[in-house]
Amino acid sequence: MAEEKKKRAITRLESSALVRPLVNKMYMEGAAAGMEGRPVAWSMVNWWEGDIIMRAMDVTPVYPENYGTVCASDGIAQKYLGVSAAEGFPTHLCGYAQNTLGYSTEMKKAGQVPEGAPMGGMAKPTFMLCSEGFCDARYKWFQSLRQFWNVPVWTLPFPHPAYADLSLQDVHKVNVEYMAVELKGFIEFLEKLLGKKLDRDKLKMMLDNQEKVFKVWWDINELRKARPGPMHARDFWTMMVPCYYLAYDPETLAVYQQVYNEVKTRVEAGISAVPEEKYRLIFSELPPWHSLGFFDKLAERGWNFVTESPGYHPPPPMELNGGGDLLQRIARWTYWSYVNTGYRAAKMGYPTVGGAQPYYNWALEYKIDGILTHPLVTCRTATFWLTHSMNVLRDKLDIPGMSIQGDIVDLTVFDAATALNQAPAFEESMEHFRQVRKSKGLDW
C-alpha cells in the first residue's frame, strides 16, 4: 500500500508512455539487422552527426552506452564488469565501457549473443563509430574493442575550442569545416565498406526531421520553466533516448509533439508534477536508474525536479552562421550542441566556465532552489564540473547543493537511505538561501 502511494507521488505525463515503444523498436531493429546479416554499427552517442548518415545508408546503429544502462537495470552489468576486469581493464574506467568490454568478451567466447543478454543483446558490428564529442576517453574505449571485433573503427573528430575563442565566428567556421570534411571522409569510408552510394535526398529529409525534433524538444523544455513545474525530470529521462538516437525518425517528431501539447495543457491549467511544489531543483547527471522510486519519496516532501543535466538536452536554436551545404548543416548542429553554452558564457563575460555555465543559466531561468548532484564514480566527464557547478551556484546565485554518490553501472554505490536521511538538513539549506536571495533582492 505504502509502495502504491509512493508510486503516485509524481504525476507522470501520459504521453511519455508513447516513448517506450520507440526505444523497443530501436532494439528490435538492431537484433533483426544482426540476424538478417544487414550492416550493424556499434556507435557512440555522436550528437546527431554520424547516426543520420548511417541511417540514410541503411546501416542500423546499436548503442553500447545505452546498452550499458539496460544491462545495469537488468543487473547483468555486474557480471560484465567482472569479465572486463578479468581481461585486464582497470576498474576505474567508464562503467559503460567496462560493461561493453565484458559483453564483447562473452559474445566472442559464445560466438553469438551471450546467454542472458537483455533486449536481445547487441549484434556483431560491421564497423564501429567513435565520436570525440564531450568525452574523448570514449575513442580509446572503441579502440580497445578492436581486440574483440576485428572490424574497422571510424572516429569523428569534434573540436573543443577554448572559452576565449568562443566569441570568434571565424574559429567556428574553421571547426565546422573540419568536421564537414571529416564527414565527407566518413561517407567515402561507408560507401567503400558497403558498396553503395549515399542517397542525399533521403539524408536531407532526415535532417529536416531532425531539426524539427530539436525545435519541439527545446520548446518542451522552455515550457518546463513554468511554476509549478509541469514536467518532472523522470519524464525527461524516459523520453531522452529517442531524441538522441532517433531524431531522424518522423515517429519521434510525432510523439514529441504530443508531449509538447500535454505539457502545454498542464502549464495552462497550472498542474504540477508533484503534489505540492515546495522546492524547485535541478538534478545533475544521469539518475540512479535502478532506484527511481527515490524521486517519489522526495516528491512527497515537495521536491520538484523541474530540469536536469543540460548536457542531455537538444541544442538551442542555432546562432552560428554558415552555408546550407548538407554536411555543414549536420556538423554545425553537432558542434553547436557543444559550444552553445560557452558561446553564451562569452556573451555574459564568463560568470563561470565549462559544464557549470548551463547550470548557471538554467538556475536563473527555472528559478532553482537547489541542485542535487549525482557524481558517477566511473564517469569522470560527467563528474568533473559538478563541484565547480555547485560552488558557482552557491557563491554567485546563493543556491545550495547536495551531493549523493552513485555510478552509471555499479548500482551498489548509490545509497538512497543516507540521502533521504540528509533531506531535512538540505531543506534547511534551501530555506536559508531563500532568505539570503530575498535579502539581495532576487525574486525567488
Next chain:
Amino acid sequence: MTAKGLAKAKEIYAKRDLRVRELNAQGKKIMGYVCAYPTLEMVTAMDYVPFKILGSMDEPITKADTQVPTIICPMLRSMLDLGMKGKVDFIEGFIGAHTCDCTEKFCHLYQYNMEFPYYHFLDVPHIAHEASFGFLKSGMQLLQKTLEKHTGKKIDTDRLKEEIKKHNALRALVRELYGLRKQDPPLLSGSENLQIMLALMAMPIEEGSEMVRDIIAEVKERKVGRPVKKAGRLLLWGSPLTETSIVEMIESLNDNVVMDDICTGTRHFWPDVEITPDPLDGLAKRYLNDLKCPRTFRETTASFEEDQEARFGYIRDYAKDWNVNGIILQSMKYCDTHGYEVPAIKAYFDRIGIPAMYLEHEYTMVALAPLKTRVEAFLEMIV
C-alpha cells in the same frame, strides 16, 4: 645558479621553480604550459622561458578538492592545488592543450581560478587524418595570434626556424643521454634520468642543452655513483611521473630502469621537428603524428595485430635497442588514456616474449610498500 651538470639537475629537481624564479627576478618572462603538446618553439620565439606546470606527489592536496572531484586525474588535482597555493605565481600565463578529456576541462578551470594575464588553449585533434594537420595548423596560427596580441611582438618565419633548430638540438642531446643507458650497467640510473628530464622542463632550452652536454661528459667520466649491474633491465611506460620516488622504489630492488616511454621522459623530447618552408607544417606533423602518446587515435582499418604494431611498435624498438627484459606499465589511478591501453599493450609484449606488469598507483610518495612487493614479485617472476 652556479652548479653544473648532474648537480645542477639535482638542484633544480629539488626545487623546480628555483631557476625560473631567478630568471624572472632578472626580468625574464616565464610562460607555463600543460602537457607535451603546446608549441614550445613559438613560446621561446617570443623570448619566454617555458615552464612545464606539473603536480607534486608529496604535497598533500588541501585546496583543490573544493574545486574538483577526487575521481579525476590526481596530477591535475595536484596542479590546481599548487596553483591555488601560489606556487606558480611567477608565470605570466599558460598554454593549455586538448591532450585528454580531463586536461581540456582542467585548463579552463585552472585559468578560471588563477586569472593569469595570458591564457591560450590549443585544441589538438585526437586523430591524424589529412585534414587534422591543417586543423592543428590553424590552431597554432591562432596561438601565434594571441601571443602576438599579448606581447605586441611578431614571430617571423626565420626566427621560428631558428627556434626549431634550438629545440631539435636539445632533443638530439637528450636522445644521446638516453643512449648512455644502453650499456650494462647503464651509465645513468633511471631516477637520475628522471631528475634531469624534470629539470629540463624548468629552464631555458639552450641552458638545458648545455646542462645535458655537461652531464654526458660527467657520467662518462665518473667513478662514484654509477649504477651497478643488476638482473633486471626495465622499461617504464605510462603516465607522467613528477617525482623520482616510484623509480627509486623500483631501482631499490634487483634492477635498473634503463628506458622509458612516459610523458615526463622520452615522449616529451624524442621526435625532432622537420624544418618545412612554412614551419607550421613541420610543427603540426611533429606534434600530432610523431609525438607518441596514447591520447592520439592511430587510425587503422587493418587487423588488430597490425593495429598493435602501429601503436606499440616504437616501444618494442626501445626494448630491443636498450636490451630490456621487463616492462612496467605504470599509471596513476583514474587515467583513462593509459588505462584503456593496458590489456592491448600487455598482450603485445606477451606475444613477443617480454613480460609486462600493470602497476597502478595513487600518485603519492607515501604507501609505496605494497607497490614494492608487487614489483619485487614481478622481478622474481622474470629473472
Next chain:
Amino acid sequence: MARFLGIDIGSVNTKVVITADEELAFFHLIPSGANYRTASQKAIDEVLKKAGLALGDITAMVATGCGAAGAEFIGQQTSDISCCARGVHRSFPGVRTVIDIGGQASKVLRVNNEGRATNFMVSERCAAGSGRFMQIIARVLQIDIKDAGALSLKSENPIIYTTSCAVFGESEAISRVAEGTPKEDILAGVQNAIAVKISNLIDRVGLEEECAMVGGGALDVGLVKRTMDRLGIPLRVPEQPQLMAAYGAALVARENGPS
C-alpha cells in the same frame, strides 16, 4: 515552562535530553547495544526518572541518529545533521563550522546565524575515519578511553600507521607495543590519522570560523589538539559534546511542537 525531549540513537551510544524550554535540563546516556528500540525506551525511562517526569509531561519529542528508524514510537524524526547544527548553535551562537566525530562516521557542517545547516559533508563509513579507531586502539593498549587523550598529549613523535584500515591498525599497534613503542605515540598516531581525514572533509565544505568540535570524539583532548594544530585555528568544545545532536533534537521538537 514546557519540556521537550530529544533522543539521538547512535551506533555506539544512545543519548537522550530533556530541555526546559531551550535549556538543557536533564540527560541520560546508555550504550545502544544490539537493539535500538529497547535502548531508546530504556534511555527515555531513565531520563524521565531523573527529571521526575512522566511521558505525558513532555510537550514534544524528536528522534535522530542512525537508529532513529528503529524508534518509530517517538513519532517525529529528523536528520542528525540539522539537530547537531541546532544544538551547537544554541551552545555557541558564533560557531559557523562544526566537526562531528561520531561512532560510525565523521561529519563537517556549516551553520548559519539561525542554527540551520547550510552545507555539509559526511565521511565514508570506514572505522579508520571515525571515533571507533581510537576506541579500538585504546582497548589494545588497555587504556580507559577517558584517559587516552590526556596520555596522548605526552607524545613526542607520533607513529605513522603503515595502513589505512582500523583492523590492521589494531594489529600494528599490538606489535609496536611488543617492539617497545610508547603507548602515547601509538595513540597520537591515531589522532593524526583522523585529523587528516577531518581536514579533508573541511577542505571540501570550506572552513568558516568559529569552529567547534562535537560528538563522542570531541571528548578526546588529544584529538581536539591535533585537529587544531592541523587546521591552525582554535576549536570550541561544549561541555557535553556527545549530547549536541540529542539537545538539538529537543530544540527541533520545541520548534515543531506536538505532532
Next chain:
Amino acid sequence: MFCAGIDIGSTMTKAVVMGDELVAQVIGPTGAEHRHLANKVMEEALKRAGIPFDDVACIIATGYGRINVPFADKQITEITCHARGVAYLFPTVKTIIDIGGQDAKGIKIAGGRVVNFVMNDKCAAGTGRFLEVIAEALGLKLNEIGELSVRAASKAKISNTCTIFAEQEVVSRIAEGIPIEDILAGLHEAIASRVFRMAEKIKIERDMVLTGGVAKNIGMVKAFEDLLGYPPLIPEEPLLTGAIGAALLGCELVKKARDKGEAFERGERRLEAAKFFQ
C-alpha cells in the same frame, strides 16, 4: 643438505626445515604480539629437525614480516614462495588463492612459475582477519564459524563492508533474532565473492588451490565451491605452503651456487627477534 623457510604472517609464523623432503614444521604462536618472536619458532623447528643452526645451508624469510629477519640469508616475496610451495604439493596447479591475515592474493601459475598475480592489502574486508574479528565477537573459534555457516537455511545480508561496522551489525542482527548460521553463511559468501572477484582478474583456472588459514574453514571452502562450480584443492596444512616454498627456493639458490662452483653467500645470521617497524 637442509634448508629452512620461515613465513612471518601478520598473525602466525610458520617455519619448516626441508631436506629431500619435509623434515620439521612449526606453526608459531598466533597474534600480533608474537610476530617479532619468529626466532623462537625457527629455533623450535631446528630443534624438532635435530639440526644445528649453522648446518642449515640456507634460510629464506617470506611473508608480511620478512623485511627485518636477522637470521635469514635472503627474503623472497610471499607470492613467489606460495607459488613454489603449492606447485611442489600440487604439480598440476594453475591458480592459487591465498587468504592470509593481512591480505588476499590470487596467483596464476604455469610450469611451476608465477605468470601473473593480484592482491588486496588495503583493508581487512576480504581477508582472513575479517572472519577472526567476527568469530571473536561471537565468542566462537574460527573452525566453529565455518561449521555453523554450512548449516544455514538461508543467507543473511550484512550491509557494512568495513570489518568493524560489520562486526557491530552482526551483533545487532543476532539480537533481531536472525539465526547465527544464516548470518555466518552470508558473511562467508560475502568474503568469498570479494576475493573471488579480485582473483578473477587473473582468470581462475583449474586446478585451483586454496591456501591460508581460511582454507581450514569448511564454510569458506563451501562458499568457494559454490562460486567456482567445483571444489578447490586444499593442502594438508594450508598454512605451510609459503614456508615450504621458501625452503625449496633456498635449496635451489644453494644448488645454483654450487653448480657454478661457488659457495652460497649467507647473511650474517643472528637468531634474534624480527622487527616490523623502525
